[in-house]
Amino acid sequence: MRKTFLITLLLLSINTFAQRPQRPQGQERQPIKITGTVLDKDNGDPLEYATLVLQSVDNPEKVTGGISDIDGKFSVETLPGKYNISVEYISYKTYKLPNQLLKESTDLGTIKLALDVAQLEGVEVVGEKTTVEVRLDKKIYNIGKDLTTSGATISDALNNVPSVNVDVEGAISLRGNENVRILINGKPSALAGFGSTDALRELPADAIEKVEVITSPSARYDAEGTAGILNIVLKREKTLGFNGSVSVNIGYPSQSSMSVNANLRTDKFNVFNTLGYRYYESPGHAFYENSYNDGQYDQINENRDYTRSGKGFNNNFGVEYFFNEKSSLTGSFFMRFQDGDDLTENYSDYFESGLLTRKSFREEIELEDEENYQFSLNYVNNIDDDGQKLTADLQYSNGDEVENSTIDDNNTFPNTSLNTLESIYQNEIEDEYLVQADYVLPMGDAQFEVGYRGTFEREITDYKLDSLNRSTNQFVTNEDLTNKFNYQENVNALYTQYGNKFGKFSFLAGLRLENTQLKGEVTSDFDTSAIEDALGEDVDLNFDKNYLGLFPTLNLIFEIGEMENISLGYNRRINRPRGRFINPFPSRASRANIFQGNPDLDPAYSNSFDLGYLKRWDKLTLTSSVYYKRETNSFEYIQEATGQTTTDSVRIIRSLPINLSSNERIGAEAGVLYNPKKWLRLNGSVNFFQFSSEGEHNGTDYGTDNTSWFARFSSKVSLPEKIEWQTNAFYMGPRQNSQTETKGMLSLNLAFSKDIMKDKGTVSLNVSDLLNSRKRQSYTVSDDFTSRSEFQFRPRSINLSFRYRINQSKDRDRKNGRGENENGGGEDEMEG
Template structure:
C-alpha cells in the first residue's frame, strides 16, 4: 500500500506539471473593512461571465484579506460579497495575463447586520490546502460545554469520556492554543476544561502538517483559536448557562477599538459536576478466582477564567500584542466502590472503598507578540512571539475500606500530589514572497518544558499515618526542543506545490528523586513535507501531501508512579519509553455539487517504535498493571469523507465517515507476539432544522466501532445529542436548550482475554441537560464572528 500511494503521488505530480503551463488571466487583490481599515477574511470573490452573468470561478479571501483567481476569459466581472457588508461588482480592464485589483473597500450594511448574528449561530467547516477549519458557532448542544465537548463536534476528532483525544482514530495529536503549545492545552488534569465553547472562535484540524509546524503529534495537529475582535467601538456579548447535573456558568466577552489600541477580554466563571459509573473484573484463569468492583462517583469543579489583552498599532506596518490568561479550578471528588473476591465462584470477602479527593489547579499564561509588515509585498511579514505558561495541581485524597464480608482488616490510605509544569515558547517566523507565485518561509522555535510531580502515599496504622516509601517519590521531567524550518512554495492558477524541511533537536531528562534513577535522551531528527494541489474545475480540486511526524512520550507516560484509586487495576508509566515516528501520506479531493459539498480522503500512516499499553497480571495478588511499552510497527490505511448538504431551506445535514484498516506487527518478548490485523470506523452526523416562529432544532449522532489493540478489544460506542433554540429581540437574545447523551449510552468499555487472565473495564457518565441564554451588545455576536484579523 505504501508503494501504491507513492506511485499515485508521482502520477499526480506529473499530471500537475503537464497542466500548469495552460495560459489564463490571473486576478489578485485584497479586501478590507472601510471602517476599521482591517483585512477581511472569508469574503466571497466570484468571477462572472460579463455577458451571461454565470459564475466562472470563485474563492474566499485569506487571513490577510487577499485573493488569487485564474480565469480563461478576458471579459468578466468581479463580484465581492460578505454578509453584513454591501456587495461590490466591478469589471476590470484586462490588458495582459495579470490583473491587480488593488485594495477593495467594503462598507457595513446596517440592514444586514442582524443576518450576521444568524450566521454566527451555526458551526461550519471549511477545507483549505493543508487543513480543515471548524468555525465554532452557537451549536445547540454545545452551550456551556468545555473545549473537550466542542472537540467531539469537529470532523475527524473523537474524545472519550476520560478526555482522551484521537484524530482519525489515532492517538498522539498535538493540541495547540492559537497556534502555539501551551500547558492550557494539556490533555492531563482536564486543563482544557477551563475553556468553554463561548470562548472558541474556530478549531483547525491539520492531518498532514507542513514543515512550518512543530513536528510533535503523529496523528496531526488540532489548533484551538480563541476569540479576538478588532471591530471599531465598544462591543461584547454575555452568556448564562445552567443545567443538570450541576452545570452553571456565566461568560462575558468584550472589546474596545480605538485608532491605536484594541483592548479585548473574556471572563468565564462556573461550576459543574461529572458523575461516573465504573465497573471492573479481574479473573485468574489459573487459580479460578476473580475480583469484581463496581460503584459510582461524582467530580465537582468550580472554575474561573480571565483573559485580557491589547494590540498596539504603532503604525500600519507594525503591531505589538500583549495578552494574558489566568485560570483557577477547585475540584472535589467522591466515590464509593464495592469490591468482591471470589474463589471457585464462592464469595470470600467483600468491602467498600470510599474516596474523597480535593484539589486546586492554578493556571496562567502570558504572551508578547510583534508583527512587522513590509512595503515591498503585502504578504511579506516578520512575526515574533514569546509565550510563558504554568499549570499546577495541589491534590489530596483519602481512601477508607469498610469490610462487609470475610476476614479482611479494614484500613485507610491517603495520597498527596504536588504537580507543577512550566513551559516557555519562543517563536520566530518570516515570510518572503519572491513574486505573486513563489514564496519562501523560514523560522525557528525553542520550547522549554519543566515538570515536577511530588507523589506520596501513607496508610493508617495504629491510629497514625505511616508513609509508604515504595509508592512515594518525586518525579522530575525536563524536555527542551529546538527547531528550525524552511519552506518554498509555488502557486499558479490551477496548480501549486509547497515543500519544506524541519530539523528538531530534543533534549530529555527524567529523574526519580528517591532512588536517584536518571534517564536521558538526546536526538536530532529531520522532518520533510510536501503538499500539492490541482484545481480540476470550479467544483472539483485535488490535494496531496506527505509529512514526517514525531510523538514524544509525555509525563504520565514516563512517570512510574500511579494513583491507588483501584488497587486491583493500576496504571504506571515507563521512563524508558522512546518516541514514535510516523510517515504520513494523504490524497484528498473536494467536490461541490449543487447545494452539497463533499471532501474525500485516502490516507496512509506508517509508525515505528509504537507506544502501546501492555497489561501484566499477578496471579498471586490478582492485580492487573498496565504500562506503556515500545514495540513493533503499525501501518494504517484509511478512507474518510466529510460532507455538507443543504437539502432544503429548512433542513441541512453535515457529517463525516472514517474507515481504516491496520496491520500491527510487534514482538514484545519471547512469549508475547502481537502481530494482528484489524479495522475500525466511526461516523458523526448533524441535522439542523429551521422551525416556525424562529425555532431551530438540531440532532447530532456519533458512533465508534469496536477495535483491537495489542491485547484488548475496545467495545463500540454511540450517543446522541439534541438541542432547541429560540431567537428573541430580532436575534440579539438567544435561548438554547440542549441534552447531551440523550439515551445515556456514551461509555468506555474494554475486554482483555489472555491465556492466564481475563479482565473487563467499563465507565459511563450519563445524560446532561443544559439551558443557555446569550445577549449581544454593541455589534454583539457580529463582533465575535465576523471580520477578524488574526496574527
Template sequence: MKRIFTFIFLLAIAITAQAQMGGGGSTVVGRISGNVIDSLTKKPLDYATVTLYRSKGKVPLNGVLTDEKGNFKLNNVAPGNYKVTVTFIGYPTKTFDPIKTTPEKPDNNMGTVIVSPGANALKEVQVTGTQSVIENKIDKMVYNAEKDATVSGGNAGDVLRKVPMVAVDQDGNVSLRGSQNVKILINGRPSGAVASSVGDAMKMMPADQIKSVEVITSPSAKYDAEGTAGIINIITKKKDVSGVSGSISGGLGTRQNNGNANLNVNKNRLSVSGNFGGNLTWPQTSNINNYSTSLATGDVVNQQIGTTRTKRYAYVGSGNVAYDFNDKNSVSTGIRFNNTQFSTEGFTDNSGFRNYVQNNNTTTDFGGFDWNADYTRKFKKEGEELTFAGQWSYGKTNTDIDAFYNLPIFKNQQGGNNALNNEYTGQLDYALPINKVIKLEAGGKLISRKINSDYEIFGQGVDGNYVFDKEASNTYDYSQDVYSGYTVLSFQFKNSVGLQAGARVENTQIDGTSSNFVTALPPFSNSYTNFIPSFAISKTFKKSQTVKLSYSKRIQRPSLQFLNPFRNTSNLQYQTQGNPYLSPEISQSVELNYSTFIKSSVINASIYYRHTDDIIESFLTQPEYSYVDANGQTQTIQTNLTSYQNTGNNNSFGGSFFGQVIPVKNLTLRTSINLFSYKPTASSQFQDATTQENKTYLQYNIFGQGSYNLPKNLVIETFAIFNAPRRTLQGRYPSFNMWVISMSKQFMQKRAKIGVNVIDPFNEVKHFDSQVNNGTSLVNTNFALPFRSVGVNFSWSFGKMNFNANPQQKKKRGVNNDDLKSGGDNNGGTGNQ
C-alpha cells in the same frame, strides 16, 4: 543554547537591516476618515461601503463599512494621492478624487460626505448570507461551531464530537482518525491545561467560547513534528471589527451548567479583547466493576466493585491586546488562564488475596496561565514578513488524598501531590515570496520544559499518628528541550497546480531524576534527532473541484505520565508505572484527497495509508508485589501493573468522507464517516503477552446530522455519533455513542437566541466496557455514569460594528507547540497521581 539564540538574533538583524536598506520611502502612515449622511433626511447612512483607490486607479486598495453614525476610517494609508468612493444600495456611487495625504499631514478628515438617493431608489433591500458549517480548504478542514445551534450549552468536548474525523470518548480524550496522538492548539498556540490533561481541558472550556475548529491531517514541515495523527486547532470567538461588540451566553441543565461572556474593542490601530467563561457540573455518582480472570482456570483472581460521587467546576479567561504602529510593524500580547477543581468521594469493595473495603476522598485543584507576546515586521515586498514570538506556560496542580481501610493491617493514608510545570518557547519565522510562482518560508524554534512533582504520603501507625511513608512517596524532576528548524518552498504554477515541499529537523534532549527514599530509581537522560520531510501537490479543476496528494512524517514524544518511573501503589491491586526509556513514535502517511462544491452541496473524500513504528501503548503485566503492612509484616500479592512500552508497529489503511446536501428547501443533511484498519505487529519481547494474533480490526467514527428551518426563526436539529471501541495490542477500550435533539429560536433581529437540548433521552445511564488480555489473564472494567440530560441555553450579541473589509491583512500571531503525546485523563504535569 547560547549559540542558537545568537544565531537567531544575528539572522533577525541581518534580515531587518536588508529590508530597511532596500525598502526606501517613508514609513509614516495615516488615515482617511469622514461622515456619510443622506441629503434628504440628514440622517447618517450606516453600512455604506467606502472604498479606497489610487488616484485615477481602478484596483481597490482597502475598504470599510460605515458605522451606525455614518462614520468611517481607512487606516494604514501611506502618503499619496487617492480616490475614495461611497456606495449604498439605492444611491449612485459618489467619487472624491484626489484625496491627498502627506508625511507632514498623514491624516485627512473629509468631514461630512453628503450622498443623494437615486431616482429609482429601492424601498427595502434585505441582504443575507450563510457561512457553511463545514469548509474544506486546501490545507485543512474547518468546522464553524458558531454556526451550529446544537453545540450551545455544552463544552469543548461536545463541539469536537461533531468535527469530521474527530472522536471524543466519555472522559473527554480526543482522537483524530482513530489515534489519540493528536496535538490540540488553542488559537494556534499550545495550552498548559491541554498539556496537563486533555480530558479536563476540554471539559473546562464552554462551547460558547469556540468560533471554529481546524483539522490538519497532513501538516507541512512548518508545523512542529509532534502529533502523528495531525493537528486540531480550536479558534475562540474574537471579532475583527471596529467599534465595541460582545456577547453573553449560558446554559442550565440537569447535568451541567455554564456561562460565557466576551467583549471586543477595536479602535483605530488598537485592538483589545477579553473573554471569561466557566461551568459547574452537578454531583454525579458513577459505578465501577474491575475483575481479573485467569485464562487457565476461568477463576476470578481479584475484583473491585465501587461507587464514586464527583463534583466539578472550572473557569477559563483570556485577554489580548494588539497594536499596529503602522502597516509595517505590529505587536500583540495576550494571557489565557484556567482553573479546575474536582472532588471525589467513594469506596471500593475488594476481594481476592484479601477481602477489604477502601474509602477514598480526593480533591484536585489545577490551574495556570499561558502568556504570549510577538512582534511582526512586514517589508516593502508584498508577503515578506518576519515574526518573533514567545510564550510562557505555567501550570500548578495540588491533589489531596485520604484513604481509609476497614482492616487494621492496611495503613490509612493521607497526603497528596504538588506539581509545577513551566514551559518556555521562543520562535522566529520568516516568509519571502521570491516571485509570483515561488514562496520561501523558514524559521527556528526552542521549547524548554521544566517539571517538578512532589508526592508525599503519610501512613497511620498503630499509635494512630500519621508518619511519613518513604516507600510510597517520591519527588520527580524532569526537563525536556527541543531545538528545531525548518524550510518550506511553495510553488503556484499555471493551470491551478500547487506544489509544496519542506523539511524540518528536531533535536530532543531529556533529563529526569526520581528521588525515592527506599527504591533506588537511577536518573536517566536521552537524546535523539529526527528529520521530518513533507510534500503536497494539488490541482484545482473547474466547478471548484480540488485533488490533493500529500506525504508527511510525524513523531510522538512521550510526556511525563509515560516516563515517570515511580510505581504508584495507592491501589494495591491495580498499579501504574512509567517508563523513562521510551522512544518516540514515528509515523509516515500518504493521503489522496478530493473535494468539490456543487451549489449548496459539499463533498470531501480521502483515502490514506499510515505506517507507525515504536507504538507507545499501555501494557499490562501481573507481577508479584511485596509491601509492609500496618503490623510491620511483609505481604506478597499478585497485582495488575500497567506500564507504557514501545510495543511494535502498525499499518493502517483508511478512508474518510464528509458530505453536506440540501435536498429540499430549509432541510440540511450532513454526514461524516471515517473507516480505518488496525493491524499491529508486536515486537519479539511482547509477543507472548498479546492476543491479537496478527488480526486486522476495522475501526470507525460515524456522525450524522439533520436540521430544518421553520418559520419565525425556529430551527430543529438532531445528530448522532457512533464510534467503534478503541483497540490496542492487548485489548479494547470503550466505544462512545450519543444522540442529541435540539430546538432553538432567534429573536431581537437575530441578535438573541434561546434553545433546548436533549441528550440521549432513552439512556439515563451509560455503560463503558473495556477488556485487556495479557495472555494469562483477562482484565475487565465496567464503568457506568449518568448521561441523559435536558438543558436550556441562551445567547445575546450586542454592539453595532464595522467589519474589516480586508481580512487578508490580519496577521497570524503566536507560537505553535504541536507537541507531546498526552494520554487519558492523567495530569501530565503531576506524574504521581
C-alpha cells in the same frame, strides 16, 4: 452577488487598512481621506459593516477601501488618483460612482442603500455554507453555529468536528489515533493543560472561533503528534468600537456557568477579554469483572460510583497595540483556577471456586487544587504590501496542581474489618517557555518562509503515599512508592518551506530540523532497588537522551475546476513520551491496579500519506480522503501481573507503556454538507480505518489487527418564529488493540434555540446523550487474567442557556464573518 461577498471578506480580512498603490519613482504624494455615511433607504438606520471599494482606474488590480462603523460612518486613507467608487452591503443594491478623480480629501456625504430583494435568498444560502474551508495543509471548521455546544465545554465542541473523537474519559483522537497535538492559537498553551485534555473540559465552547484539523501539517508546525494537529482558534473581534456577549447556563445534573466576551477596538489598540466561571456536579458509574488464572481469588467484581464536583474560573485578557498600519504588538495574560472534589465508592465481591467468600467497600476522596498562568507577547510586522511579513512570539506558562486523596478500604462480609487506610499527596509543577520567530517572503506567485521555535519544559512530580499500620495505629510512608521525579523536555527547531502555483497546480514543500533533549532525575530518600528490579536491570532511572531528526513535508493540490480539486500530502512526525509515561514510580488507580511509567521509552516516528478529493455543487459539498500511516518504535499500554499481592491476597496488575516495533494504519473518510432548502442543512461524515501492530515484551506477543469505523450526522432545521432545531448523532464502531476489545457506542444530542429581544438574545435548550448510551464496554485478555468492564463518565445531561449580544448582531456571523473572517470560509472561499 458572489463577487460582492468576496470583496467584503477581503476587506474585512485586512482589518480596514488600505493597501496603498505603488508610488511612481520621483513623485511624492500625500494620502487623502475619503469619508461618508451609509444608511438604510427605507428606515434611515445606519448600516454597520457596509463596504467602501476604491478601484484604481489606471490599474484595476489595485483595490483599497474599508467598512463602516456602528454609526454607518467610514473613513479611509488612499493616494490621489482616479477611482471607480462603490458602496456595497450584502442583500442591498450597490451604489456606484465610476471614474472619479480624487485629488484631495473628500466627503461623499450620506449614501442611502435600498434592499435588493432578488439577492435575499442567495444570501441565506451562502450564510448557511460558511462551515468548512479547505487549505493546502488543513481543513477549517466553524463550530460557532452548533446549537449543541451552547453551555458546553471545548471538549464537547471538539466531539462535533469531523475526523475527531472525544471518548468517555475525555481522550481526544484524530482518525482513531490518540497521538494528536493540541494547540491554542497555533501554539502549545496552558489553556490546553500542557498536553492533558482535562482543562478543555472546563473552558466554555463559546470562546472558540474555529477548529483547524491539520492531518498533513506543514513544516511551520511542531513535528510532535503522529496523528496530526488540532488547532483551536479563540475569538477576537477585529471590528471598530465596543462589542461583546454574555452567556449564562444552567443544567442537570447540577451545573451552571457564565462567560463574558468583551472587545474594544480603536485605530491604535484592541482590548479583548474573556471571563468564565463554571460549577458542576458529574456522577458516573463503572463495573469491572476480573477473572484470574491462579491465586486465592478466581474472580473479583467491582461496582464503582463516581461523584465529581468542582468549580473553575478562567480569564484571558489581552491588548493589541498598533504602531502603524503595518505592525502591532499583542500582550495577553491567561489564568485558570480549578477546585475539584471527587468521591469514588467501590463495592467489591470476591469469589473462590465460584463461591462468594468476601465483600469489601472502598471509598476514595480526592481534593484537587489547580492553577494555570500564561503570559504571551506577539509582534507582527507586515513589512510591505506584497505580503512580506515578520512575526515573533514569547510565551511563559505555569501549572501547579495539588491532589490530596484519602483511601479507606474495609471488609463488609463475612465480617467487618479494616483492610487499609491510605493518604496520598501529589504535586505536579510544570513550567514552559516558548520562543518563536517566522519570516515570510513572497516572490511573485511563490512564497518562501523560514523560522525558529524553541520550547523548554520542566515538570516536577512529588508523590507521597502513607499507609496506616494497624498494629501501631500510626501512618507509615510507603518507601516503594514515595518519590520526587524531575523531567525536562527541550526542543529546538529550524524550518523552511517554499510554495508556488503553476496554473492549476499548487504545492508547499518544507523541511524541519528538530533537536530533542529528554532528561529525567529521581530524587528519593528511600531505596529504589525494588523499582529498578520491576523495570529491568537495563533501565536507567536517571537519564539524559538526545535526538536529532529531519522532518520533511509536501502538500500538493491540483484544481480540476473551480469547484473540484485533488490534494496529496506527505509528512514525517514524532511522538515524544511525556513525563507521566516516563516517571518510573508507580501511581495507584486502586490497591490492585497501578500505573508505572517507563524511563526506557524512546520517541516514535511516523511517515504519513494523505490523498484527498473535494467537489462542490450548488447545494452540496463533498470532502474525502484516503490515508496511510506507518509508525516505528511506537508505544502502547500493556497490562501484566506484577507477581505481588495486596495484604488481603489480591493480585496486583500493572499498566506499563512500552515501545512496540511498528504499527500501520490505513483508512478512508468522507464528509458531505448538503443544503437542499434554505431552512434545512444536513452534514454527515464517516471514517473507516484498519490498524495493525507487531511487537513483543517479556516474551509476550502484543501484535494485533483491528478494523473499525466511526460516523457522525447532523441536521439543522429553521422553524417558524426564529426557532432552530439541531440533531447530532455519533457512532463509534467496535475496535480492539493487542489485549482489549471495545464494543460500538452510539451517542445522540438534541438542541433547540430561539432568537429574542430583536435578535440580540438567543435562548438555547440542549440534551446531551439523549439515549443515555455513551458507555464504554470492553473485554481484556492477558496470559494471567481477563477483565470485562463498562464505564460511563457522565449520564444524560440537559442544559438551558441564554446569550445576549452587545453591539453584535447575529447577522454579523451569517453575512459578514468576524473581522478577519476567522469563522472559516464559505462556498466561494474554499481554497485550492
